[in-house]
Amino acid sequence: MRRLLAALLLAAAVAPLARAATVTVLNLDGPSEGFNDPSPVAPIGGNNGVTLGQQRLLAFQHAADLWGAVLQSNVPILVDATFDPDQCDSTSAILGSAAPNTVDRDTPGAPRAGVWFTQALANSCAGVDNEPTEDDIVASFNSAIGTTCAFPITWYYGFDANPGANQIDFVSVVLHELTHGLGFLSLVDLDTGAKFVGRDDAFMVWLGNDATGIAFPAMSNAQRVSASTSTGNLTWTGPVVVAGSSFLTHGRHANGHVEMYAPPTIEPGSSVSHYSDSLTPDELMEPVYTVPTHDLTLTLAALRDMGWNGCVVATTTTVTSSTTTTVFPPEVCNDLVDNDHNGLIDCADPACASDPSCGPCAAGGSFSAVACQLGALATRTLTAADVGPLQGSLADRAMRAQQLADAARTSCAGGGTRRARAKLRAGLKQLAQFNRRINSRIGRRNIGPQRAADLIGKAQRIQLDMHALARALLCPTSAD
Ligand SMILES: [Zn+2]
Numbered sequence: 001m002r003r004l005l006a007a008l009l010l011a012a013a014v015a016p017l018a019r020a021a022t023v024t025v026l027n028l029d030g031p032s033e034g035f036n037d038p039s040p041v042a043p044i045g046g047n048n049g050v051t052l053g054q055q056r057l058l059a060f061q062h063a064a065d066l067w068g069a070v071l072q073s074n075v076p077i078l079v080d081a082t083f084d085p086d087q088c089d090s091t092s093a094i095l096g097s098a099a100p101n102t103v104d105r106d107t108p109g110a111p112r113a114g115v116w117f118t119q120a121l122a123n124s125c126a127g128v129d130n131e132p133t134e135d136d137i138v139a140s141f142n143s144a145i146g147t148t149c150a151f152p153i154t155w156y157y158g159f160d161a162n163p164g165a166n167q168i169d170f171v172s173v174v175l176h177e178l179t180h181g182l183g184f185l186s187l188v189d190l191d192t193g194a195k196f197v198g199r200d201d202a203f204m205v206w207l208g209n210d211a212t213g214i215a216f217p218a219m220s221n222a223q224r225v226s227a228s229t230s231t232g233n234l235t236w237t238g239p240v241v242v243a244g245s246s247f248l249t250h251g252r253h254a255n256g257h258v259e260m261y262a263p264p265t266i267e268p269g270s271s272v273s274h275y276s277d278s279l280t281p282d283e284l285m286e287p288v289y290t291v292p293t294h295d296l297t298l299t300l301a302a303l304r305d306m307g308w309n310g311c312v313v314a315t316t317t318t319v320t321s322s323t324t325t326t327v328f329p330p331e332v333c334n335d336l337v338d339n340d341h342n343g344l345i346d347c348a349d350p351a352c353a354s355d356p357s358c359g360p361c362a363a364g365g366s367f368s369a370v371a372c373q374l375g376a377l378a379t380r381t382l383t384a385a386d387v388g389p390l391q392g393s394l395a396d397r398a399m400r401a402q403q404l405a406d407a408a409r410t411s412c413a414g415g416g417t418r419r420a421r422a423k424l425r426a427g428l429k430q431l432a433q434f435n436r437r438i439n440s441r442i443g444r445r446n447i448g449p450q451r452a453a454d455l456i457g458k459a460q461r462i463q464l465d466m467h468a469l470a471r472a473l474l475c476p477t478s479a480d
Helices: 004-015 052-070 119-126 170-182 221-228 239-244 296-307 366-379 382-411 417-443 447-474
Strands: 021-025 075-086 096-100 137-142 155-156 167-169 207-209 233-234
Touching: 021 052, 052 170, 075 170, 096 170, 096 382, 119 170, 137 170, 167 170, 170 296, 207 221, 239 296
Parallel strands: 021 075, 075 137, 155 167
Antiparallel strands: 096 137, 207 233
């Protein structure tokens, strides 16, 4: 344990210095509604807004500032925020929901190779905005509560965590939802157990089943489904949470692992992506609001396990008393990453010579075929003939992203659809623009292979983002 800590400190010392983060709330509501509701209100609990809309926005920004004070990022975190009518009746109401806008992998400085990170975390590690045309988090809250619906509990917009008996603390709920957008959610498909686009995400790598001792990434799909309903056995195993959770008097195992929410029947949007509701004292990231809390301690610990505030995560690297042996993983032949750090990517690496994905480069093929072409392109001067097949291939994959989005739209009831369509259109447009750019630059013979590879890689990331959109935005992680 002490050696692990020393390794973390060393790595933190050489990482770029980052200041506290700026979390910017973007009010996307229309005139006279939501955050712009002109109804007069009296200041309360430190919130000096004089209209309902002002108080909502000030309270939201207060929560954003609480997160900004403890996160480190030189890249502003942009939150698309709306306050719209949502499900609400006399007995139950949806408080709000939030999700990361996009997820990225293998962006510069990413704490793990080949793992999905939320955009805000990937940006903080890159030190630049990887997706300058994309905001980081999309959040929505229910404006029907306390206004037009019969739900007997209303929003409390004060800053002091002191709601009345029939009030819900809005700042607590925003803190909770922003946490999902920052990375506290699993991208695993809980119906099938499948990893998101076949890869681990930064959250699920720290989930484990304490009954079997198997970590989420190592499980079969069926084992992940089983673990997700194994109440009391699904746990968070990350070292920062383990070290910082001894204050819990219930819901923490003897090995320090902290229980995650795993009811016997999957609850979409709630299962797995929350701490267990058995934790004592009550925690911010439990699935159901119980008490106001602005305490970010255990939540921040989980975010740090994922890589926040230093972009370093514990790994299985062995450190002996005198020697640190860093063993790079073997090359993966179709992931656009130089996994083994020998300067050669995918099919350009001799390690992939006999890999099935590195056969003759067929046009319009799979992701592997594109990676194959990319590897080949990076080794020689390009001609205009090189780019035609790539165009066809990217167009083909854009089409499949569209199909995926259509399928998601059918299977996911609920919000996000209109916005998702708009974003999908924007993504397809970006993809087409990149195609044109690559084509024209190669046509003028003023672009090197590496630059072409960069451009193509960027286009591929956009395409992967569109997959992420279909899964993470069309099926927003609802909460509470
Ligand atoms: Zn939640």
